[in-house]
Amino acid sequence: MKRYLLLPVAAVLAACAAPGPVGERPSVAPRDLEVITALLKRDFRERGQAKMDRVNLDDVQRACNLHGDNPPEAVAKPLEEAQLKAIKFPNGSLIGDWKNGEKIAQNGRGSMWSDKPGVQPGGSCYNCHQLSPKVEAYGTIGPSLAGYGKIRGNRPEIQKYTYAKIYNSKAYNLCSQMPRFGHAGTLNEQQIRDLVALLLDPASPVNQ
C-alpha cells in the first residue's frame, strides 16, 4: 500500500504555498514541475494501455508549463524547429481518402485506459474543429476548418504543411492545445494522409 505523504513531496508542497488570488493562473518554477511529476508518480497508477510513463514531461511540455503556454521566442523557436525536424513524411502522395478521413475526424476514441489496446485511435477532430459544414456537433477550441482547401488550394507546400500540422502541431505553435497526433504515435501515416485529403480534396465535404 502506497502511504500518503512521501516526505520530500510534502515538504516542498508546504514550502511553495504562497497562495495566489482566486481566478488567476499559477506561476510555475522548474522545481514545481519536479514536485508535480513526483506527486503524479505517487498518486497515479497504470491502467490498461495508459502506462505510468505518460506522466513524464518532454521538453515541449516542460517549456509550456513553465511559461503558462506563452514562452518567449528564444525558448519557443529552437523547440519548434526540433519538433519540425522530427516529422516523418511518407514517400509518395500526402493525399489519402477523404471518406476515411471523415471517419477518423469523427472518431473521438483511442489511447484512453478504457479503450481496447491495439484498436487504432481516431483523431477527435470534430471535438474541437468545424470541418464538414453538414456536421453540426462540432467543437470550438480550435479554429473552423470549413472550406480549408477551397481557401488555400492544393499546392504541394500546402499539402506538406497540412500533413506536418496534424503530425505535430507544436512544430508551428509550441504550446498549441492540439495533440501531436503523429509524434505521439496516435495516428499512423495512412490516417494522417486521409485527414489531409479530408481537408484538401476538392470533393471532400469540408470544401463544399
Add this chain to the structure above:
Amino acid sequence: MRRIAGSVLLAGAAMAAPAGAQQQSPYAEYQRMATESAPIELYEIAGEELWKKKQGPKNVSLEACDLGEGPGVLKGAYTHLPRYFADADRVMDLEARLLHCMMTLQGRSREEATKRVFGNADKGSEMELLSAYVAGQSHGLPMRPGNAHAKEKASIELGRKLYFHRAGPWDFSCASCHGEEGKRIRMSGLPVLFKPEYAKPLMSTWPAYRVSTSKIVTLQWRMNDCYRQMRMPEPAFGSDTTVSLIHFMTAAAEGVVYRGPGIKR
C-alpha cells in the same frame, strides 16, 4: 418534496451561468423535465441507510464519523469541505473523509472500501449514495472550504498548479478544455472552473444525478473521468492530486449557496 423544488431552482441557476448560450439552449426544456424526474431523493434515502448501517470488522455504523464539524454532525459538514483534518494530518474532501471513517471507525481495508467507488445506472456505489446523503444535509448553506491552515493553503495552490499542468501523450491539462471562455467540445459547453463566475453554479451542485448516464456521480468520479479522457493513467481515489483539484475549484466558488445534490447533463 424539498429536494425536487430545490432541484428545479438549481436547473434555473445552472442556466444563469455565464455560458450565456445555455440560456437559449434547446436542452432547457429537456433539462427541466429531467430534473423533475431525477431520483436524487431516493439516493439520499439509500445513503442515509448506509450511514446508519453497521458494517466492517468492527460492526459499527458511520454515525460517529467526524466530517469536520464534530462526530456525527452533518449539517454544514459538506459546505466546509475540503478541509484539513489533524487526525489524518492532511486535507480531505468528502469522499476521502468518508473513506477515512470506513477505515478507522469500521476497520475496513482501503482495498475493500474502494473496490467499487463508482457505481452504474443499476446501482449507485456506497460512496456515491453516502455522498448524496451527507451533502444533502448542507443544502442551502454557503460553501466555505478550508483556507486558513497552512496545508489548506498549500492544497489550493497545488490544485491551481495541477489544473494548468500539461502532461500525457496528448499534452492536456484541465485548462486545455476548461481554460478559455465560450468554448465547447462538440455541443458541450466548457466551464472555466478556476473563475468564480463559472465555478459557483457548477461546484454548488455536486454530487449530482447525471442524465446522460442515468446515474449519480461525485467529484472524485469527475476527476477520474477527466484524467481518463486526458489519456493519463488513473488517479488513486481520494489522493492528494484529486483532493487538491477539487479544493482549488471549490475555493473558486467560495461563498456560493450549496444547492445540491444536483443534476448534470
